[in-house]
Amino acid sequence: xxxxxxxxxxxxxxxxxxxxxxxxxxxxxxxRIGGVDAAYIPDQERMVGVIVVLDYxxxxxxxxxxxxxxxxxxxxxxxxxxRELPVLQKALQRLKHEVSLxxxxxxxxxxxxxxxxxxxxxxLVKKPTIGxxxxxxxxxxxxxxxxNRGSVTYDTLGAIVRxxxxxxxxxxxxGNLITLQEAVFWTLQLSRYRLPxxxxxxxxxxxxxxxxxxYGTLSPSLL
DNA sequence: GCGACAG
DNA sequence: ATCTTGTCGC
Numbered sequence: 001x002x003x004x005x006x007x008x009x010x011x012x013x014x015x016x017x018x019x020x021x022x023x024x025x026x027x028x029x030x031x032r033i034g035g036v037d038a039a040y041i042p043d044q045e046r047m048v049g050v051i052v053v054l055d056y057x058x059x060x061x062x063x064x065x066x067x068x069x070x071x072x073x074x075x076x077x078x079x080x081x082x083r084e085l086p087v088l089q090k091a092l093q094r095l096k097h098e099v100s101l102x103x104x105x106x107x108x109x110x111x112x113x114x115x116x117x118x119x120x121x122x123x124l125v126k127k128p129t130i131g132x133x134x135x136x137x138x139x140x141x142x143x144x145x146x147x148n149r150g151s152v153t154y155d156t157l158g159a160i161v162r163x164x165x166x167x168x169x170x171x172x173x174x175g176n177l178i179t180l181q182e183a184v185f186w187t188l189q190l191s192r193y194r195l196p197x198x199x200x201x202x203x204x205x206x207x208x209x210x211x212x213x214x215y216g217t218l219s220p221s222l223l
Numbered sequence: 224g225c226g227a228c229a230g
Numbered sequence: 231a232t233c234t235t236g237t238c239g240c
Binding site: 076078084105106110111118134135138 | 229
Binding site for chain 1: 233
């Protein structure tokens with residue numbers, strides 16, 4: 001299989017790029033925050049990538065840019081970047097606002113080779129990024145946090161954060177240019193529901209667009 | 224060897 | 231990630 005050969009190459013690339021990750025305190029208080037997510041378009045072998053920009057602290061969406069691309073690579077745990085980054089980079093080129101912090105749907109450095117999609121994306125944009133995943137990739141060594149909103153348990157490479165009382169927690173880790181403590185703080189600061197607003201709103205847009213594109217409800221001139 | 228495994 | 235309605239519970 002050619003995929004196997006790709007995985008060996010990608011694996012080496014991840015290990016090399018992960019050395020470029022910088023864990024350091026934020027240099028400015030976030031003014032606008034980006035939310036990043038991608039969705040699969042059934043039957044078309046294509047993906048939609050969305051980046052929303054929220055004003056802080058109002059959390060109002062001030063921009064929503066997106067792009068569509070043919071699926072470049074199958075989903076393989078540990079190699080999500082190579083499936084979703086191409087379409088996200090295309091969306092990124094259309095971004096007009098200045099963004100001080102990005103939240104990405106997926107792992108940051110809590111990854112077998114320390115380069116989940118949020119970390120990889122963080123190297124591309126050269127801005128602080130946080131990875132917020134709905135489930136773990138690397139099995140956590142720490143226990144689950146208490147049921148109350150705000151409870152957090154820390155692992156070696158990330159934290160498990162309870163963003164809503166009695167609701168499944170999220171898995172937070174550094175993407176780039178931020179500390180884990182800050183990543184946890186902003187995750188809670190931006191959460192009204194289970195997922196923080198940036199990724200929640202990006203996820204919502206991603207699904208709306210995916211359906212519009214799938215059923216041709218969208219003016220073709222935009223594609 | 225077998226199962227698990229971000230989205 | 232996606233295919234899918236209602237339903238139970240905070």
